[in-house]
Amino acid sequence: MELTLWTYEGPPHVGAMRIASSMEDVHYVLHAPQGDTYADLLFTMIERRGKRPPVTYTTFQARDLGGDTAELVKSHIREAVDRFEPKTLLVGESCTAELIQDQPGSLAAGMGLNVPVVSLELPAYSKKENWGAAETFYQLVRGLLTNQTSTKEQKEHLPNRWKEANRRPKVNLLGPSLLGFRCRDDVIEVKKLLSDFGIEINVVAPLGASSDDLRKLPEADVNVCLYPEIADSTCQWLERNYGMPFSKKVPIGVGATKEFLEELHELLEMTPPDKNQISRKSRLTWYSESVDSNYLTGKRVFIFGDGTHVLAASKIANEELGFEVVGLGTYSREMARPVRAAAKELGLEALITNDYLAVEAAMEEVVPELVLGTQMERHSAKRLGIPCAVISTPMHVQDVPARYSPQMGWEGANVIFDDWVHPLMMGLEEHLIGMFRHDFEFVDGHQSHLGHLGGHQEKPKDDPQSIPSESSSSEESPTWTPEGKEELAKIPFFVRGKVRRNTEKYARQAGCRKIDGETLYDAKAHFKA
Amino acid sequence: MSGATLLKESGPREVFCGLTSIVWLHRRMPDAFFLVVGSRTCAHLIQSAAGVMIFAEPRFGTAILEEKDLAGLADAHEELDRVVHDLLARRPEIRTLFLVGSCPSEVIKLDLARVAERLNSKLNGTVRIVNYSGSGIETTFTQGEDGALKALVPLMPTSQDEQLLLVGTLANAVEDRLVKLFNRLGITKVSSFPPRQSTNLPSVGPGTRVLLVQPYLSETARLLKDRGAEILCAPFPLGVEGSMLWMQTATSSFGIKDSTVQEILNPLILRARQALTPYKEKLTGKRLFLLPESQLEIPLARFLNRECGMQIVEIGTPYLNKEMMSKELELLPENTVVVEGQHVEKQLDRVREKHPDLVVCGMGLANPLEAEGISTKWSIELVFSPIHGIDQSSDLAELFSRPLHRHELLNRKQLANA
Ligand code: SF4
Ligand code: SF4
Numbered sequence: 001m002e003l004t005l006w007t008y009e010g011p012p013h014v015g016a017m018r019i020a021s022s023m024e025d026v027h028y029v030l031h032a033p034q035g036d037t038y039a040d041l042l043f044t045m046i047e048r049r050g051k052r053p054p055v056t057y058t059t060f061q062a063r064d065l066g067g068d069t070a071e072l073v074k075s076h077i078r079e080a081v082d083r084f085e086p087k088t089l090l091v092g093e094s095c096t097a098e099l100i101q102d103q104p105g106s107l108a109a110g111m112g113l114n115v116p117v118v119s120l121e122l123p124a125y126s127k128k129e130n131w132g133a134a135e136t137f138y139q140l141v142r143g144l145l146t147n148q149t150s151t152k153e154q155k156e157h158l159p160n161r162w163k164e165a166n167r168r169p170k171v172n173l174l175g176p177s178l179l180g181f182r183c184r185d186d187v188i189e190v191k192k193l194l195s196d197f198g199i200e201i202n203v204v205a206p207l208g209a210s211s212d213d214l215r216k217l218p219e220a221d222v223n224v225c226l227y228p229e230i231a232d233s234t235c236q237w238l239e240r241n242y243g244m245p246f247s248k249k250v251p252i253g254v255g256a257t258k259e260f261l262e263e264l265h266e267l268l269e270m271t272p273p274d275k276n277q278i279s280r281k282s283r284l285t286w287y288s289e290s291v292d293s294n295y296l297t298g299k300r301v302f303i304f305g306d307g308t309h310v311l312a313a314s315k316i317a318n319e320e321l322g323f324e325v326v327g328l329g330t331y332s333r334e335m336a337r338p339v340r341a342a343a344k345e346l347g348l349e350a351l352i353t354n355d356y357l358a359v360e361a362a363m364e365e366v367v368p369e370l371v372l373g374t375q376m377e378r379h380s381a382k383r384l385g386i387p388c389a390v391i392s393t394p395m396h397v398q399d400v401p402a403r404y405s406p407q408m409g410w411e412g413a414n415v416i417f418d419d420w421v422h423p424l425m426m427g428l429e430e431h432l433i434g435m436f437r438h439d440f441e442f443v444d445g446h447q448s449h450l451g452h453l454g455g456h457q458e459k460p461k462d463d464p465q466s467i468p469s470e471s472s473s474s475e476e477s478p479t480w481t482p483e484g485k486e487e488l489a490k491i492p493f494f495v496r497g498k499v500r501r502n503t504e505k506y507a508r509q510a511g512c513r514k515i516d517g518e519t520l521y522d523a524k525a526h527f528k529a
Numbered sequence: 530m531s532g533a534t535l536l537k538e539s540g541p542r543e544v545f546c547g548l549t550s551i552v553w554l555h556r557r558m559p560d561a562f563f564l565v566v567g568s569r570t571c572a573h574l575i576q577s578a579a580g581v582m583i584f585a586e587p588r589f590g591t592a593i594l595e596e597k598d599l600a601g602l603a604d605a606h607e608e609l610d611r612v613v614h615d616l617l618a619r620r621p622e623i624r625t626l627f628l629v630g631s632c633p634s635e636v637i638k639l640d641l642a643r644v645a646e647r648l649n650s651k652l653n654g655t656v657r658i659v660n661y662s663g664s665g666i667e668t669t670f671t672q673g674e675d676g677a678l679k680a681l682v683p684l685m686p687t688s689q690d691e692q693l694l695l696v697g698t699l700a701n702a703v704e705d706r707l708v709k710l711f712n713r714l715g716i717t718k719v720s721s722f723p724p725r726q727s728t729n730l731p732s733v734g735p736g737t738r739v740l741l742v743q744p745y746l747s748e749t750a751r752l753l754k755d756r757g758a759e760i761l762c763a764p765f766p767l768g769v770e771g772s773m774l775w776m777q778t779a780t781s782s783f784g785i786k787d788s789t790v791q792e793i794l795n796p797l798i799l800r801a802r803q804a805l806t807p808y809k810e811k812l813t814g815k816r817l818f819l820l821p822e823s824q825l826e827i828p829l830a831r832f833l834n835r836e837c838g839m840q841i842v843e844i845g846t847p848y849l850n851k852e853m854m855s856k857e858l859e860l861l862p863e864n865t866v867v868v869e870g871q872h873v874e875k876q877l878d879r880v881r882e883k884h885p886d887l888v889v890c891g892m893g894l895a896n897p898l899e900a901e902g903i904s905t906k907w908s909i910e911l912v913f914s915p916i917h918g919i920d921q922s923s924d925l926a927e928l929f930s931r932p933l934h935r936h937e938l939l940n941r942k943q944l945a946n947a
Pocket of ligand 2: 378379396
């Protein structure tokens with residue numbers, strides 16, 4: 001039993017809903033009680049979808065349990081098939097139905113429906129949303145393809161057969177889904193990117209795909225695994241069964257986009273892209289070099305989110321923006337291994353957890369200047385008074401912007417530069433406003449977006465006023481004199497926490513009981529040395 | 530009885546389960562914690578319904594059952610003890626802990642009453658542990674509040690005093706206002722349940738008259754009756770008329786003279802009616818369809834019809850307690866269609882066919898209907914907003930006229946061109 005106040009991922013059947021809703025002609029009959037229908041609002045509210053997810057919930061009640069719940073399942077299946085006429089029917093259960101073991105999948109299979117049925121078994125008590133999405137996508141692809149007699153050509157798949165066939169190379173883009181981070185725009189950007197190199201798109205799935213599209217997957221030369229969380233198992237299966245190789249680089253960031261293109265060219269046995277074709281295509285490179293960006297040097301950044309975006313972010317932060325990564329972690333157990341490896345390379349230990357309070361505590365400990373995280377890290381960072389940009393799901397409605405804002409490709413890198421640097425600048429502005437707050441232009445209460453976004457006004461924890469004064473503190477910890485506090489207040493808020501902690505640490509080491517302005521400067525010199 | 534036509538429907542439903550009411554209950558009683566014993570789905574439901582408002586450390590959480598808990602009930606009990614122990618150690622400010630049952634905990638027959646009993650004797654009164662069910666197989670949305678309050682009834686002290694007890698969560702400001710009004714009307718002792726402090730439970734006994742603030746508290750009412758209280762039967766305090774009749778039911782039961790009541794309420798009524806006028810203009814003749822969710826559907830329809838001139842196309846309600854709703858049903862126009870239960874697909878077919886001007890529905894359905902050009906109002910907003918009482922009537926009407934107003938604003942061009 002695990003005490004959870006808030007969870008990064010939903011249950012696995014929500015992952016299945018993401019796949020079903022992403023596709024065109026799939027319907028999902030979910031054996032579940034009425035309350036589970038809440039999941040619709042994730043799609044209609046967070047993504048502002050104007051369509052209901054294609055899901056029929058059986059909404060069984062306690063009084064049904066004594067009777068024939070199997071018959072109930074069947075009648076819902078029949079009705080859903082008649083009403084929605086799907087091309088593929090997904091059948092599965094949520095946590096509660098898993099316990100009553102009606103086996104809706106086999107029930108459906110025995111009904112003689114004239115539509116392919118894919119039965120989903122998603123263990124709700126051990127797995128989570130992303131796993132459920134990946135498993136559903138995999139089962140769908142497998143289910144639809146194994147019903148097909150594969151042609152000889154498919155079995156002996158050669159990634160360079162496009163040459164012989166005298167056509168352009170074509171690839172599948174696998175993994176984009178609803179409720180994924182910026183998938184809508186990533187697909188557009190990657191399509192654009194590939195068309196620059198004459199690479200055509202065979203199928204994009206699951207986002208926008210039909211059942212027939214899935215049947216066409218083997219017609220591509222290579223698979224592009226855009227979001228490993230969702231598509232890795234499917235890509236592996238297609239490789240095993242159809243000999244289709246797949247790309248492993250995710251094109252988020254300038255360097256990763258280059259590597260992705262090179263990898264894809266190699267897989268397709270194309271001549272490697274011309275250097276000119278892949279350098280300095282994103283403004284991120286020059287923006288980062290420009291003198292204005294000097295102040296970004298060594299910014300301490302804390303990164304937490306899903307595996308894909310966290311890995312990409314740490315590389316961009318480290319190699320392309322000259323930041324210092326001081327914390328790295330993910331809630332995605334499936335991606336723990338690569339994230340651990342990446343952290344190790346940076347001399348860090350990865351934080352693998354589903355507990356947002358542990359993430360907040362880690363953040364508080366390293367006192368970063370920028371947090372890159374999920375919507376929850378935005379809240380935590382706000383409480384700690386640290387600027388934050390959201391780079392991963394779970395997200396809010398505000399993280400699904402109206403404007404074009406991919407993360408992938410050259411334009412994605414531009415977007416990332418803006419999205420990360422903007423909060424840092426606003427943080428600086430906030431500080432300047434603080435410094436000049438006695439000037440008449442600055443009316444009381446004026447704040448940047450950091451102050452008023454969303455409304456709960458909490459004092460940042462390092463507000464000098466909230467430091468316990470001399471009389472109230474305990475034996476061991478040194479106390480701040482009023483003059484010391486005044487000096488501390490002059491330190492920009494985004495480093496204040498760090499300075500305060502360092503100074504207290506120094507004071508303890510030096511056996512100093514009272515911290516005044518001098519102690520602060522002593523500490524500063526001590527830690528620089 | 531009225532001329533309302535009562536129909537029943539069954540099929541796939543689209544409603545929240547009782548766990549959802551934790552979202553407002555935890556705010557009402559800041560010294561209480563709601564621990565759901567359930568699955569990741571339950572945890573995800575509450576955080577999704579609570580929407581963007583995540584607090585540093587919320588006063589609700591879920592003890593998520595894992596595979597090994599399902600394997601052995603004995604271990605599940607032990608595990609739950611451990612979780613509760615850790616939680617209380619971490620949050621010493623908690624005075625009442627609600628153990629909230631879910632579908633999974635009920636299906637595996639985890640007996641939370643026994644757990645509560647055991648923990649109570651262990652904790653020795655430092656923290657009170659109570660339990661109720663918010664499961665989706667037993668309860669719908671607001672019914673969760675009924676369960677929570679019902680669990681508190683046995684803990685209420687007994688008193689013979691003459692008093693008025695308002696039952697159901699109210700916004701604090703509205704509560705203050707209503708209590709003050711009752712005082713002015715001559716009812717001196719007025720308490721509310723649930724209280725603002727979970728430990729500060731009101732008393733109950735033969736002198737108590739219960740006036741329900743919300744229509745979904747039938748079980749709580751039944752237990753209060755068992756404790757000797759008299760349950761007053763009234764329309765619910767939504768809108769000028771409903772609030773007035775609601776208050777009058779109390780005053781007449783306390784033997785307060787009509788003239789006194791009129792003297793005090795009339796100016797308020799006059800003022801409230803005036804404030805309603807602009808909204809009434811917007812809403813008159815507009816057609817209203819309410820999908821079942823909160824149980825507030827019938828009182829809201831009554832208000833919007835009688836005081837705002839809206840035409841009712843259909844009122845959906847997740848379940849119908851005829852006794853509880855009798856005064857409301859009487860006020861509905863002849864032949865109003867009231868559908869108990871739900872077949873969401875058929876209901877949406879009717880929505881499309883009848884094309885109402887405004888649909889009251891859950892959050893999952895709102896944008897899809899908007900995308901079809903139908904204005905909507907979220908029903909969950911109505912359980913969060915201060916809408917009760919005479920003075921709030923215009924605010925309540927405003928909630929419904931805003932989507933229509935917005936629709937007009939955005940479609941002005943079209944109308945001009947048409
Ligand atoms: S319907 Fe049941 S399983 Fe679903 S969230 Fe509600 S209590 Fe949990
Ligand atoms: S302030 Fe409220 S809306 Fe804004 S990010 Fe925080 S919780 Fe979300």
